Amino acid sequence: MKNRNTIIALAITSAATMAHADIADPGVYSPFNNAQAKITFIGSSAGYTGVMNWINPDISASVALLNNHESAIGDSVILPTIFQAGERIDFSYEVIRGGLDLFETSDAADWAQFRVDASDPANVWIGVEDIRLPGGDSDYNDAVFQVSFIQVVPTPGSMTLMSAGVLMVSRRRR
Numbered sequence: 819m820k821n822r823n824t825i826i827a828l829a830i831t832s833a834a835t836m837a838h839a840d841i842a843d844p845g846v847y848s849p850f851n852n853a854q855a856k857i858t859f860i861g862s863s864a865g866y867t868g869v870m871n872w873i874n875p876d877i878s879a880s881v882a883l884l885n886n887h888e889s890a891i892g893d894s895v896i897l898p899t900i901f902q903a904g905e906r907i908d909f910s911y912e913v914i915r916g917g918l919d920l921f922e923t924s925d926a927a928d929w930a931q932f933r934v935d936a937s938d939p940a941n942v943w944i945g946v947e948d949i950r951l952p953g954g955d956s957d958y959n960d961a962v963f964q965v966s967f968i969q970v971v972p973t974p975g976s977m978t979l980m981s982a983g984v985l986m987v988s989r990r991r992r
């Protein structure tokens with residue numbers, strides 16, 4: 819419990835720091851080839867309820883990932899796609915209870931709702947302001963997520979399955 823409180827405090831401090839940044843493109847980019855992206859819920863201090871979605875360009879649709887009031891801190895989702903270095907990932911945040919709204923990192927008109935800290939490109943933080951500016955209080959802690967990139971073996975699906983099999987075998991031996 820102490821750890822969780824520390825994480826929330828860090829999330830809120832970090833988001834507050836980010837609030838002073840200028841409006842910038844909140845796009846997240848893979849720093850690696852053959853990377854998986856894991857989205858982790860860091861914390862929330864908000865009255866409204868919202869859902870973080872991944873905008874999947876392959877199907878032009880949003881995929882719900884995490885909820886700022888229902889997800890537990892540390893809950894994570896791995897996106898079902900392998901990203902190449904420099905490939906952009908966009909998200910949307912939909913407020914589903916409170917001041918209903920939808921914010922997309924792919925829409926410049928919504929960029930002010932997001933603050934991104936990519937100082938560690940393999941562990942990017944996204945803070946959301948869930949009330950459309952200038953109405954919102956710009957605390958950017960209404961929902962905070964981390965996007966972690968993990969390099970995977972650069973092989974076709976069969977090889978990935980094989981390596982997974984090897985991993986299972988080695989675990990059984992223990």
Ligand SMILES: [Ca+2]
Nearest residue numbers: 948955957960
């Ligand atoms: Ca706010």
Ligand SMILES: [Ca+2]
Nearest residue numbers: 863957959960
């Ligand atoms: Ca807040």
